Amino acid sequence: MRLVAEGLGHRFPGQPPLFADLSFDLRPGVLYGLVGPSGSGKSTLLSILSGGLRPSNGNIEAIGVDRIGWIMQNPVGAPRRTAIDQVAVPLLARGLLRREAEPQARDLLDRFGLAHVAAREFRRLSGGEAQRMCLARAAASDYDAILIDEPTAQLDRDTAHTIGDVIREMVSEERIVVLATHDELLRNRCDQILQVDPAAP
Ligand SMILES: Nc1ncnc2c1ncn2[C@@H]1O[C@H](COP(=O)(O)OP(=O)(O)OP(=O)(O)O)[C@@H](O)[C@H]1O
Secondary structure (H helix, E strand, O other): OEEEEEEEEOOOOOOOOOOOOEEEEEOOOOEEEEEOOOOOOHHHHHHHHHOOOOOOEEEEEEEOOOOEEEEOOOOOOOOOOEHHHHHHHHHHHOOOOHHHHHHHHHHHHHHOOOHHHOOOEHHHOOHHHHHHHHHHHHHHOOOOEEEEEOOOOOOOHHHHHHHHHHHHHHOEOOEEEEEEOOOHHHHOOOOEEEEOOOOOO
């Protein structure tokens, strides 16, 4: 499994160029951190990696990567479904029985510091809780690559530490994990840093 970029650059119509000439070869088992100033294009690069946005320059090739999960800054979930149900869905989709999926989903919620909101509907979760629930749901899925956008932006430092631990646990030989972050704490947990700098005008 690899996500290979060559000479990537992007420019939205009518705007100055964002990053330019980025090349990398992402593999499983490594936690990659995308860092750079606000507005430099980290989320845009995640979008390109997800296959949802075509770069204006260069190529991206997904080799052996079929399923890509993207945990956005603004979390997405079925509004009336409870946190535990949301995390159980990918486990059920993978063929587990409900009686097997529920304890696993509960365990994941616990690891992400969400045991107390397991029975709460998604629409009733705080922003930080909703984003952690999306991380737990991604951890329950069989994604080949997981792209995570600013997971600690809405969290206090203790919770951010916990999230750093759990994201490290998500790194495995079975998936590529990429994290966009401003947070020094998370940056220090990454194995490799990809700097996203504004392109020279
Ligand atoms: N669909 C779009 N159309 C036009 N401009 C966009 C679009 N998406 C993002 N931008 C602009 O591109 C620039 C880079 O945005 P992006 O969200 O990728 O930066 P970022 O590095 O992730 O920022 P932050 O760290 O603040 O989240 C911003 O100026 C943003 O307004």
